[in-house]
Amino acid sequence: MNSEPFLAATPSGDVLELRPAGSWIAANVAKLEALSDGVSAQLARARSVRLDIAGVSELDTLGAWLIEKLSRRAISAGRSAEIVGVADNYAGLIDEVRQVNRHNPPPLIAPSPIFAKLNDIGQSTVSAREDIAVFLQMLGSLFMAIVAVLRRPQTLRMTSLVYQLYRIGWQAIPIIALITFLIGAIIAQQGFFHFRRFGAESYTVDMVGILVLRELGVLIVAIMVAGRSGSAYTAELGSMKMREEIDALSTMGLDPIDVLILPRITALVIALPILTFIGSIAALYGGGIVAQFYGDMGPAIYIARVHDAITVAHFKVGILKAPFMALVIGIVACSEGLRVKGSAESLGKQTTTSVVKSIFLVIVLDGLFAVFFASIGM
């Protein structure tokens, strides 16, 4: 079995005789590399080289290649080299490695770091433009699909829509309610803690009510949905793309936008306002619990103060934003899903991009809405 490899080098006249022996196999690679590097000085001096491999007891591709490399090193320096003593069972292998590594493709030249950085910036600028184009294209085809459905309402895929509503709406209620409940409670606790110093505890309720209904309720819910359902959409559509399922749909004369994307985005647009409503109520409830146990404010007073503090306008501001946020999340998630390429890595990358981008856009959109509502005086 495995025996210690050797490489004996005996110069006789102008001829350098190299006698590899033992196991020239991959398991001994460290020793073999050291051995073949060890004779390079002698190899440089010799006029011609004779490799006698009769003593080799075991040989595999790696060993055969190292022996071939020794002979090639001599030949490339303009000397002659021959391999002798090849046992019958190794003749094929030696012949085979003779053929390989003859023409190496030119190595890829790495650009300088400054150039690479500039290149990155340029690439991402171009891809940002591409992102906008993809977004608008998806928005456009979605609009066309909606128009088509409005003209012939029976083409709407109800089963799929209801299933998606169940998945991203109904199944999301517990976690959304829990998170917004906790957020409401935390805001109320902070309010009571800090406002107490000014004797303004009762204004905590105003803060919780307005903050939750106008901004936080919808924002937290949209971020949760982007993470929970947006990522699921991207991963689903991405793996369907990878397995050519989307191509299969197109070849059957069906538009993937109608079949896959419209029900998903419609479900999001319906579900997000409902989830926002549930989330806001849960947050107000959380605030109420904290008011009772931490702020010494009974439920009756809390409800009365909430009544005074908030108006329908506050509620409208929050809930009006929800469908638009849902649209952004849905479009980003679906278009990123369709951009998945063949590899598993690309699926992961696109899913990450989808979540990051939709959360970013949701916050940007929230800012734009804040400006808009301020200017119309809501």
Add this chain to the structure above:
Amino acid sequence: MQEGDSEIAIRVRNLVVGFGRQIVLDNLSLDVRKGEILGLVGASGGGKSVLMRTIIGLIPRRSGEIEVMGQAIGGAHERSTQAAAGMWGILFQQGALFSSLTVRQNIQFPLRENLVASQELMDEIATAKLEMVGLLPEDGDKYPAELSGGMTKRVALARSLALDPAIVFLDEPTSGLDPIAAGDFDALIKTLQKTLGLTVFMVTHDLASLNTVCDRVAALADGKIVAIGPMSELLESEHPWVRAYFHGKRSQMLQPQTS
């Protein structure tokens, strides 16, 4: 130890494998000789892949013994299997190339994990393997998603041969290839088997490759090996399933060229 043990590469004795209430392999025994190409045929869903996966330790067995190169094989995570991994290379049906690595990195992966060698040598070995399976050195920089079906199989074969294993398991190596590519692949397997002295365990449905490259063919039916021997012997077999397999309509289309 029995006589002639040193000539047996894979020894399977009384193997029982089942899932839930279903018994897939029922007291199966099989010997694969060193240096031969053994073809395994069987009905779809009949347990061919299960047998292969059980031998390499991916599927747990209910009872029975498996020895590979004289070494007993345990479950997938036992030390003996890990040690045996260097002895075999596996070509999965879909290639199972790592999609985030280039072709060259895929081939280097087993080398990198198991050996301490210079990057230069690993690059040369990877290129050598690429050329041995009939690809160009330039293909080394491609990603698996950019390869055609035939190229994927060749790269997967190159990866399975990276450590010069004694045994190669091939799971339907020619499925999904056109007859010319399949014929080339068969010839490649035969050449590599001769050059590297491999033992090849091949699961296949391709009657042409059974005919041309396999030294022996084993037929798996009802969870057992019902016939084993050279192609000419299997054609003579009286077992009803084997008769149906080799004398069915599709096989009539092929001229048997037993030698």
